[in-house]
Amino acid sequence: MNPAGVVARIEHAVKKPIWGCEMCGQCVLHSTGLTCPMTCPKTLRNGPCGGVRANGHCEVKPEMRCVWLNAYERSERLPLWGGHIDDLRPPVDNSLRGTSSWLNLLSGRDRELPPGWEHRADVGP
Amino acid sequence: MSVLERKLNGREFVVTAELPVIDGGGHAEILRQLEPMRPFVDAFNATDNPSAHAHSSPLAVAIGLIRSGVEPVMQLACRDRNRLALQADLVGASMHGIENICCLTGDDVTAGDEPGARRVFDLDGIQLISLGRSLSAGRYLSGRALSPAPHFLIGAVENPGAPPFEYRVRRAAKKALAGAHFLQLQLCYRPELLERFMHGAHETGVSASIALIPSICILRSATGMRFVAGKVPGIDVPPEIVRRVEQAADAEGECFEIAYELASHALSQPGVAGLHFISFRKDAGIAKLCTRLGIPPRVERESNGYSASVAV
Numbered sequence: 183m184n185p186a187g188v189v190a191r192i193e194h195a196v197k198k199p200i201w202g203c204e205m206c207g208q209c210v211l212h213s214t215g216l217t218c219p220m221t222c223p224k225t226l227r228n229g230p231c232g233g234v235r236a237n238g239h240c241e242v243k244p245e246m247r248c249v250w251l252n253a254y255e256r257s258e259r260l261p262l263w264g265g266h267i268d269d270l271r272p273p274v275d276n277s278l279r280g281t282s283s284w285l286n287l288l289s290g291r292d293r294e295l296p297p298g299w300e301h302r303a304d305v306g307p
Numbered sequence: 308m309s310v311l312e313r314k315l316n317g318r319e320f321v322v323t324a325e326l327p328v329i330d331g332g333g334h335a336e337i338l339r340q341l342e343p344m345r346p347f348v349d350a351f352n353a354t355d356n357p358s359a360h361a362h363s364s365p366l367a368v369a370i371g372l373i374r375s376g377v378e379p380v381m382q383l384a385c386r387d388r389n390r391l392a393l394q395a396d397l398v399g400a401s402m403h404g405i406e407n408i409c410c411l412t413g414d415d416v417t418a419g420d421e422p423g424a425r426r427v428f429d430l431d432g433i434q435l436i437s438l439g440r441s442l443s444a445g446r447y448l449s450g451r452a453l454s455p456a457p458h459f460l461i462g463a464v465e466n467p468g469a470p471p472f473e474y475r476v477r478r479a480a481k482k483a484l485a486g487a488h489f490l491q492l493q494l495c496y497r498p499e500l501l502e503r504f505m506h507g508a509h510e511t512g513v514s515a516s517i518a519l520i521p522s523i524c525i526l527r528s529a530t531g532m533r534f535v536a537g538k539v540p541g542i543d544v545p546p547e548i549v550r551r552v553e554q555a556a557d558a559e560g561e562c563f564e565i566a567y568e569l570a571s572h573a574l575s576q577p578g579v580a581g582l583h584f585i586s587f588r589k590d591a592g593i594a595k596l597c598t599r600l601g602i603p604p605r606v607e608r609e610s611n612g613y614s615a616s617v618a619v
Contacts, residue, residue: 241418241541298444
């Protein structure tokens with residue numbers, strides 16, 4: 183296995199048990215209240231959707247609490263990154279799936295935006 | 308520039324309505340559905356597989372609405388299309404003169420009659436708004452030039468009645484930041500939640516940057532009320548409202564009363580830019596409700612002026 187693959191394996195081994203990491207390769211945990219948005223059944227990067235039930239549970243999985251409700255509540259408790267929940271997160275680059283977001287962070291690859299994307303300034307640090 | 312855009316820019320009160328879904332019957336069916344509400348409505352929503360049930364596509368229906376001489380608001384949901392298909396439909400819509408776009412994430416496939424379908428959600432509703440803005444700036448998402456650039460009035464939806472209630476105004480602000488100019492609000496059977504949202508949007512200045520249009524649905528029966536309460540994602544109907552219809556001697560009349568009460572309440576909120584009406588049957592319900600609310604027909608509003616604050 184190549185070194186990048188090894189890093190990806192280690193990353194998954196660390197993040198899967200804690201956050202249910204789906205290895206999207208462009209981690210935004212810090213801006214979503216340390217809640218993985220890829221565990222939302224609609225994989226929303228800018229949730230919550232309008233389908234949240236009155237009891238705060240998911241439209242798709244009634245037994246599960248809304249991922250984005252958790253994200254919002256946790257973000258309110260984050261001293262440093264809390265306001266980042268309002269960042270406009272760009273579309274997921276599906277070609278990064280399965281790669282290490284740690285390496286993509288170091289290389290800057292995870293912050294590359296679609297060239298036509300209009301919101302360069304709003305993505306946040 | 309669309310009539311809706313001109314009116315929203317000029318802070319004129321707008322009336323939008325949902326065209327009931329079209330399955331068969333061709334263009335004649337669109338005309339038949341339009342007729343009773345036509346005099347009151349500024350623009351008609353062509354829905355995109357509402358509640359995850361397949362119907363005639365929003366692009367086809369929006370073209371049909373233009374051919375019928377009325378202005379469409381083309382809904383576009385992220386559930387059934389990836390970013391290629393979304394861009395294709397937006398650019399195709401522009402080719403036919405469709406400018407008003409309403410961007411939705413969309414109900415999940417499990418809400419509909421094809422729960423085994425693959426859900427797409429390649430983009431979310433907010434990213435779709437931003438995509439519309441990219442196209443308006445003359446570029447596809449890939450950066451490829453789109454010339455001449457299409458002109459859109461981009462809008463979206465928001466649900467004041469779904470948790471986390473205190474975050475919904477911030478989410479509306481995020482949609483404004485992404486490039487949305489209006490929000491058609493989800494049906495809300497808890498007036499206190501709509502009130503909280505409208506006041507929050509007013510106090511934070513959000514309603515000054517994005518036009519807020521509450522929705523009112525005219526139902527006809529206890530069965531309809533139970534369907535909305537139990538089956539439509541994100542709509543919470545208090546049990547006492549369902550009981551009110553169930554116990555009424557005239558269920559249809561009671562449903563109309565409820566719609567009237569909710570609409571009057573919505574009109575009394577600060578920063579209300581208009582109302583969006585939904586009626587599932589082709590009858591004069593919307594015209595009747597507008598008349599009862601004191602909202603004059605479109606032509607009269609345009610010549611004499613009208614604002615919601617006058618009505619209440």
